[in-house]
Amino acid sequence: MTAAAPAPLPVIVVMGVSGSGKSTVGGLLAERLGVPYAEADDFHPAANIAKMAAGHPLDDTDRAPWLDAIAAWIAERGDRGGVVSCSALRRRYRDRLRADAPGLFFLHLDGSPELIASRLAARMQHFMPSGLLASQFEALEPLEADEAGAVIPITGGPQQITERALAALPCRSGSGSD
Template sequence: MGVCGSGKSEVGRRVAQALGARFIEGDDYHSPANVAKMASGIPLDDADRAAWLQCLRQEIATARGTGASLVVSCSALKRRYRDLLREGDPALRFAHLKGERNVIAQRLAARKDHYMPPALLDSQLQALQPLQADETGVTLDITAAPQQLAEAILEIAQR
């Protein structure tokens, strides 16, 4: 989890590969209307995110029901979003990839071929509710290399 440009997809793919798990890119589950809204620089609101989160919750529930391993990259910015995702699997764990605004802004400026414009970073940072003490997960600093972040997540997952 984390804001746009935090490295969720890259780290998530590495974790999934190491686990032999299916990887879901959460961005792929946004509706065309949501993608168009973000591409035009308009932040999504809770109503926009509702169906998207339900789709991801269902994917998580299906994986749990079949015993399949699954890694999902998803902003999961708010506690209530994470609570909804946990409805799919109460044992769901989160890795919050956290970094300074200027580091993330530089990453977004360098990113090509993504519909999410750098202008939406501040709205995501405003919406972000970090993991709370009663949520199972870990917060990691994005200044570490993606492989180091993936290894830290894998180490925690094996506990």
């Protein structure tokens, strides 16, 4: 009997508000899966970073080119897998990311505003001020039943959160390819 080939690994979006651990968990998850990792902040135009650093939330016009750049990275991954961090707070943003990648899988890192605020307060060298956290929670639209994904509690350390994320994936593989 021949072993069945493993199912292709989907591209995974690690989503949530600022300070939820997207970059840390996303990097660890990609490492564990053996796939490339992309940091959504790297896709922002300089004007977006300056706006957020000044304490102003982005609007949908600001987000459009950023989401399009992330969606292009996702589409390039095909069925080879990959992990990208992206706040993806609203359903319409997730729909935009999934437009050319229907197999996209979202991992929503979820925690209380108090926990995330404490993490933001301890974070150094990031352009996102903690004053914008409330606007992110206001904008957050949880995953809906028809969206492929899972909610991952962010209690515990990065390794524990990553283990929960791995367990939630629809197909697990320790060896991805690029």
